[in-house]
Amino acid sequence: MATRAQSAEVPATTDSGGSTGEEGVRRRDFLNVAAVSFAGVGGVVALAPLFVQMAPSADVLALATTEVDISKIQPGQGIKAVWRKQPVFIRNLTPKEIAEANAVAMSDLRDPESLAQRTKPGKMNWLITLGVCTHLGCVPLGIGEGENKGPYGGYFCPCHGSAYDTAARIRTGPAPTNLVVPDYEFTSDTTVKIG
């Protein structure tokens, strides 16, 4: 009886399993590795929604474009519009301001760009830039009536003294680059679609 019981429970006491042996180790490991890796891949894929959900949601993406009516802006005036919850300066440059901008040599600029590069062909008087200083993000002055336009007649950031010229290019102060020109297009002579 005992022997029968013994043989039923312990067919081979020396190696770790009668028919398995060396090949058995590989077979056993393969299945374990397969099971764990498969589950692991699943675990990683399951994490994906947790990261994806932090990306902008559909309603935020829907507000990625804004249309602005520019019909009321006279030469020499500008307005502050909102695009993607940030300020946008839309300025109607006077011929004098355009001439001033074009007179600057590229070598004088920290971030060389011509006014033509920063405006649309045939609409060089329309300067549309983000109203966010490229230094640390303050909103520069100069777009409204009576605001300080700074030493170069463009924009002036009161936070740390960055001064931009009539083409909104950085001339002095800590800001590294010109005010950003967003993607925009004229859907008509009086409306601009930003973004």
Place this chain on the structure above:
Amino acid sequence: MVRVIGFLVGLVFAGVLLISLVSNAATYFASPPEATAAEEFHEHAKPLKLASDGPFGKFDTRQLQRGFQVYAEVCAACHGLNLVAFRDLKALGYNEAEIKKIAADWKTEVPSINPDTGEAATRPALPSDRFPDPFPNEVAARAANNNAFPPDLSLIAKAREGGAAYTYSLLTGYQNQPAELVHKFPDAKTPEGLYYNPYFPNLNLAMPPPLTANGQVTYADGRPATIDQMAKDVSAFLEWTAEPKLESRRAAGLAVAIFLLIATILGYLAYRQIWQEAKRKVRVTGVLDPANQAKNRRAKAKSGVAG
């Protein structure tokens, strides 16, 4: 000690329950509660087959477009859809230009501010806007609807027992109050200003039948707009407004279920294999050690012990 107190507490609570039970039974048999009209005459929703039914169903976008048309032309006068944005209509198959037009032409405008005077004003809707409510607030809605508040329809298919089948039954369920009901429950006669509908839990509904005639709406695809068809289509549309992600949910679900099935099977096989070795690896010791057992047997046989 604990058991004694527990014993007594248990008996007390059981006793109070028994008193309640007896008292209730006495009241019930003495004056049995009366049936109410609602209990007897309320009907459960008629079955409705939609393309989106079943675990693999998908929305029929043409039906959704027809349903949207019914909503826009019939229901939107009183019912809002304020959780749905115009841009969401892309799922129905409209393109950007069409959506822009739908939004701009929408009869109710979006609240806004007059940019010159700052007074409250309205502006035409943009695709990024949600559907504007037909009434500025609940008070106005009630004032215009005999003190009833037309509920927002965005989630109605999930907020009612029966879902789309319920809305379909309700829209097609208006009828004259049966004489039997008035005879049995004279107090439940439909009051003035309400309408009898057995699919509504209270039987009498403040909404007048919205779908009154065939051809009330002219479908763009030329399909005949019977009351039944319009009710089905708008119900399918409302099923979508309540659960726009239904199709992606089920598609993802199928993938996840298949993955987990395979993972479970692989896991089970690995488990079996690991445990086979457990059984093989048993080292018998002590009394069960065959060597010891043999020794025991010999010793007992020698000493003549019967066991």
Place this chain on the structure above:
Amino acid sequence: MSFSWAKPYEPKHPLMRWIDERLPLPRVVYGAIGGGYPVPRNLNYWWNFGVLAGIFLTIQIVTGIVLAMHYTASVDGAFNSVEHIMRDVNAGWLIRYAHMNGASFFFIVVYLHIFRSLYYGSYKAPRELVWMLGLVIYLLMMATAFMGYVLPWGQMSYWGAQVITGFFSAFPLVGEPLRVWLLGGYAPDQAALTRFFSLHYLLPFIIAAVVILHIWALHIPGSGNPTGVDVKEERDTLPFHPFYTAKDGWFAGAFLLLYAIVTYFAPNYLGHPDNYIPADPLATPAHIVPEWYFWPFYAILRAFTVDFILPAKLWGVLAMFLSILLLFFLPWLDKSPVRSGSYRPLFKRFFWLLVADVVILGWAGGSHATPFWIAVSQIASAYYFLHFLVILPLVSRFETPLPLPSSISESVLHGEEAEAAPVGSKKKRGGSVATAAAE
């Protein structure tokens, strides 16, 4: 860990050795769920639900933290923020449904785990604290779930909050001030919503801490097993890893499959349509019910309909609290030295009666309060109290248990029925110690 043969932690990788020398966390993990924790070899699948509960706690915490990134806890914005999650947030619908159904599955798993403990006597010495910590976890889960359900600010959210906080006003004198203090107002409103959000976020981490204590307390005597017989020697056990990691792993896969099917294909089945209606303090729903996992307690609450010395409402509230409180005393109410229901035939019958009773209570709690269902609740509630407070103490005193196997190994290697017969008896199949010795 008190088993002398438990494999000590011997890190082979130099990095692991470096960490272990400075912070013995790898050692602790090894000794808790690794190769260093010996577990009885005869555990059946009822022992899988502890780990599964831990998995669902993790799922709830992770999905919850992510939902909190998009949720707005204001009475005007809450409902819409949840719909924003469902419609606009990327994969938001999945995270919301996962969290909603995760709560239900967490309770399913915990109930199976609790009933396992009731049947196999896991609450008995020396595991009384494990049991009581488990009850604390259960109470915290109920508080968390209740507050979580309020957050979407639907009709059931609002009215459920109204009813549950209304319990407190049943207590004389202090009741109403207590209720107003809890709500921060006279009815559930902004104050209640924001504090429930704050506490709902906090409590799961407290649950996690108590879970650690619960496992720690368990690992002192080690896990119980279906025979209720203590571990005696190395042969009785297997290291947790890889044997029970594999068993828990595959079963978790199967259970998660069930969870996935509900979440993806029937996500609103366990919920109530009325919670898709924004809260309206002026309109009570036709039929206020809590979520299904509270239904047995709701039935007990509603069973008391008659004033008897105390008002009926107070009886209901007291009974509801008592129904969980009495479980803390279970190790002393049931003092039978035999742990497992497998060896206690009389206890076993009453156990299954209890299971049926709790299911009936649940059904009654979810039904309309008609005279029939109230009567059912009354009878079923009476049985519930009688079961724990009257029947179990008597049964444990007077029953004749079946003889226990002499050790786990013997019951595993030779089959339980054979081993259940006393040592020395003749009526067994071959291969047992007794007959071998007799030969």
